[in-house]
Amino acid sequence: MAELHPTIARVTQRVIERSKATRSAYLDLMAREADRHGDRSAYGCSNLAHAYAGAVEDQKTLAFTRAQNIGIVTAYNDMLSAHQPYARFPDAMKIYAREVGATAQVAGGVPAMCDGVTQGMDGMELSLFSRDTIALSTAVSLSHAVFDSTALLGICDKIVPGLVIGALRFGHLPSIFIPSGPMPSGIANKDKQKTRQLYAEGKVGREELLKSEMGSYHSPGTCTFYGTANSNQMMMEMMGLQLPGSSFVPPNTPLRSQLTRAAVHRLTQISRKGADPRPMAQVVDEKAILNACIGLLATGGSTNHAIHLPAMARAAGVIIDWADLDELSSVVPLIARVYPNGSGDVNHFHAAGGMGYVIRELLGAGLCHGDILTVAEGGFAAYATEPYLDGPEGNQALAFRPAPEVSHDPAMLSTVAQPFQPDGGMRLVQGNLGRATFKSSAVEKERWTIEAPALVFDSQEDVQAAFKAGELERDCVVVVRFQGPRANGMPELHKLTPPLGVLQDKGFKVALVTDGRMSGASGKVPAAIHVTPEALAGGALALVQNGDIIRVCAQSGTLEVKADLSGRTPASAPAAAMGVGRELFAMFRAGADGAEKGGSAMLALAGL
Secondary structure (H helix, E strand, O other), rough: OOOOOHHHHHHHHHHHHHOHHHHHHHHHHHHHHHHOOOHHHHHHHHHHHHHHHHHHHHHHHHOOEEEOOOOOOOOOOOOOOHHHHHHHHHHHHHHHHHHHOOOOEEEEOOOOHHHHOOOOOOHHHHHHHHHHHHHHHHHHOOOOOOEEEEEOOOOOOOOHHHHHHHHOOOOOOOEEOOOOEEEEOOOOHHHHHHHHHHHHOOOOOOOHHHHHHHHHHOOOOEOOOOOOOOOOHHHHHHHOOOOOOOOEEEEEHHHHHHHHHHHHHHHHOOOOOOOOOOOOHHHHOOHHHHHHHHHHHHOOOOOOOHHHHHHHHHOOOOOOHHHHHHHHHHHOOOOOOOOOOOOOOOHHHHHOHHHHHHHHHHOOOOOOOOOOOOOOOOOHHHEEEEEEEEOOOOOEEEEEEEOOOOOOOOEOOOOOOOOOEEOOOEEEEEEEOOEEOOOOHHHHHHHOOEEEEEEEEEEEHHHHHHHHHHOOOEEEEEOOOOOHHHHOOOOHHHHHHHHHHHHOOOOOOOEEEOOOOOOOOOOOOEEEEEEEEEEEOOOOOOOOOOEEEEEEOOOOOEEEEOOOOOOOOOOOOOOOOOOOOOHHHHHHHHHHOOOHHHOHHHHOOOOO
């Protein structure tokens, strides 16, 4: 393991200093919680009887022994393909717990919406706030305080960040994330993207588009593109919250079952009653958070995590911002090209060497923290391995071997010495329009700078209508405002990608500027996203008018309008929409802080 890169050391020290007071307060709280809730035997007999009444097979063990009890928090539903396999996990995990003299109970379920289903629909306005709802639901699940450790079953977009935030408030307990794995690869990503664009151009119909989409999203398991869900899996390994190499093992396979079994057994070893206590509060520290940032940059992961990482960090008393991400990005090279930043999906990534290869490369170059505490034995170096089943069929055991030293697919995974791009491709752009994220790793370098007249819209539907009417056939910077957390919950704006891609392919210079969200599934069009402050919170986007010249430049980190905004009156925001439950989330919108802090009313009002 090489000496830590000086830039990463500098950013780390800055974050530690910035977080000193909040981190200390968090650790003090966790120490008090451990003392107050360290043993369920302190509960009254009536309380315990209620807790044990449903655990038919484990009642006597729970009641009359000091056996460890694992609390399972599950995001199971079969609306999400990634979470469909979780239906059978709790029953299996209870058996695995009994193998080591422990018990397991489903502490609670958390909601888990599928952004793929709600994409471009009214329900997407609940998406960001579902993260905080999941955190609250996790807290409710664990508030029974009869558990010695926590098994977290969640994979997708807002679900993992929500589980992390909720579990961190019970950080005196150890926690392990247990994934279920990706679905098999479907049609080639380039074919799917081509059909989408042909549909946007009106050259193919809805039936052909649906066949193409169902050829891609076709069976249980995580969607295989490298969006927010699979970026979550990567980050949980980079933070040491999953077993090594467990992210992208397919569901319903013997290896996946053995990884789940090993995770349950490991929880009993790292609890307060185990031989090797590792509470989550100690695992998730400043270095672990920055490892997650570094993994995101090295693999070209989802820009949604520019919002989720600060929120997760706050729950552990750690304060990071986009300047930290930007500075890390300047020295962390892009060494993975996974769709939409490349042609292969996460199954190809895993086959090429996967997370073990990435971590070995980063550790070898001093580009991540190797001295973090993890849920696995052997420290972070143990994550430069890959799991396999050893032994004769029918009597195989889980084992780990070193990750490959050479990429099995140089077009998918490269080296730090010869990266695909010298930086991590997630840049901070800022100026008189505010601060925003620009994912340069998804955009060809000649398009990193766009200067053109603004065309201003208040919704993605208005953009689509203008596109269909031929009103966007020009060089332009499309501004879509009133899309931030306070305005409408900050929905993802993927309906914008196909039409803007068409304009770009026609030779126009096009960029997007928005206070809304785009994720790792966003396309090839240059975009300054997550603009903060948002238009509804006093942001300058509310002052921009059609024809104003806007410059977006990832090279210089510029986001500016070349107009005098001082005498202008802010545009009026559209009325808050109702229906699909959106009115129930009014308090989340009203109290939400800025995107750079995580866009969370829950954390803001809690003083975190």
